[in-house]
Amino acid sequence: MIEAQALTKRYGEKLAVDDLTFTVKPGAVTGFLGPNGAGKSTTIRMIMGLDAPTSGEVTVNGRRYAEHAAPLREVGALLEARAVHTGRSAYNHLLALAVSNGIPRRRVDEVIGLVGLDTAARKRAGGFSLGMGQRLGIAAALLGDPATLVLDEPVNGLDPQGILWIRNLLRGLAEEGRTVFVSSHLMSEMALTAEHLIVVGRGRLIADTSVSEFIESASRNTVRVRSPRAAQLRSLLTGPDVVVTSTEDDLLDVSGISATEIGLVACREQIPLEELTPVRASLEEAFMELTGDAVEYGTERQAS
Numbered sequence: 001m002i003e004a005q006a007l008t009k010r011y012g013e014k015l016a017v018d019d020l021t022f023t024v025k026p027g028a029v030t031g032f033l034g035p036n037g038a039g040k041s042t043t044i045r046m047i048m049g050l051d052a053p054t055s056g057e058v059t060v061n062g063r064r065y066a067e068h069a070a071p072l073r074e075v076g077a078l079l080e081a082r083a084v085h086t087g088r089s090a091y092n093h094l095l096a097l098a099v100s101n102g103i104p105r106r107r108v109d110e111v112i113g114l115v116g117l118d119t120a121a122r123k124r125a126g127g128f129s130l131g132m133g134q135r136l137g138i139a140a141a142l143l144g145d146p147a148t149l150v151l152d153e154p155v156n157g158l159d160p161q162g163i164l165w166i167r168n169l170l171r172g173l174a175e176e177g178r179t180v181f182v183s184s185h186l187m188s189e190m191a192l193t194a195e196h197l198i199v200v201g202r203g204r205l206i207a208d209t210s211v212s213e214f215i216e217s218a219s220r221n222t223v224r225v226r227s228p229r230a231a232q233l234r235s236l237l238t239g240p241d242v243v244v245t246s247t248e249d250d251l252l253d254v255s256g257i258s259a260t261e262i263g264l265v266a267c268r269e270q271i272p273l274e275e276l277t278p279v280r281a282s283l284e285e286a287f288m289e290l291t292g293d294a295v296e297y298g299t300e301r302q303a304s
């Protein structure tokens with residue numbers, strides 16, 4: 001559990017984090033979203049005790065980071081999305097961390113297995129690809145078997161397999177009952193990984209909502225329908241909320257009625273369909289809409 005209470009960080013004139021209050025609960029992946037410069041990394045650094053708040057506070061599992069006797073056992077973090085540059089093998093890197101934190105040696109083998117680095121563990125970590133470096137970083141975060149995990153932009157620069165792997169891993173860790181807090185500026189990725197979202201802009205809280213609520217509220221979902229008898233189908237799609245637009249003779253963009261209902265109407269009237277696609281592409285747009293003011297405000301302020 002992570003609890004921020006009126007958390008504020010000022011760097012000179014710059015208010016990087018502005019009065020943030022939120023709770024990150026166990027048992028779910030919570031996405032921490034915001035445009036560049038929104039204050040995500042600063043917030044994460046304060047969670048991890050790497051930066052002191054100007055005012056307010058943030059606790060992990062009920063205490064400030066520095067107050068934990070064995071912080072690595074409470075919270076694990078992946079702070080930088082790049083490979084570890086080290087002459088040590090992955091195994092020795094993890095072993096050194098374990099030894100200096102009083103973590104038993106057998107846990108090193110466990111985390112290596114967990115992140116799938118078995119065959120590479122004895123190789124020099126400096127030669128790792130970005131994806132392997134991420135796995136090693138996550139192994140280090142998991143070393144103390146912490147109840148809470150914090151990851152700053154873990155999918156940056158990863159290929160699709162790497163992204164899928166991280167997504168499944170984070171979900172699995174949340175299913176085990178852990179608190180998983182993961183920052184990103186990619187709404188689409190978070191929609192697939194997280195159940196809950198905390199959205200910030202210009203250091204301020206913009207939204208604290210479930211992903212499903214966010215998707216529901218995110219502009220109207222549409223259905224793309226292609227049919228050689230589009231005009232006839234269009235005349236049959238009626239209802240108080242139904243809006244149909246058309247950019248091509250055989251193409252309809254329909255909102256206010258589900259793909260299933262459209263399919264049933266077409267079937268009943270024996271109208272052939274060549275395409276029937278629910279379009280949920282407005283997520284990224286909705287995120288831009290939500291954070292747009294915050295970004296514009298930032299530009300204005302910086303310009304003045």
Ligand SMILES: Nc1ncnc2c1ncn2[C@@H]1O[C@H](COP(=O)(O)OP(=O)(O)OP(=O)(O)O)[C@@H](O)[C@H]1O
Pocket residue numbers: 011014015016034035036037038039040041042043185
């Ligand atoms: N040490 C620092 N000194 C001065 N300003 C800082 C410092 N660290 C961050 N800032 C400023 O605080 C604001 C928030 O930065 P932060 O890195 O936390 O944002 P972010 O949401 O993580 O952005 P990004 O997605 O680009 O990483 C930015 O305007 C940044 O320039």
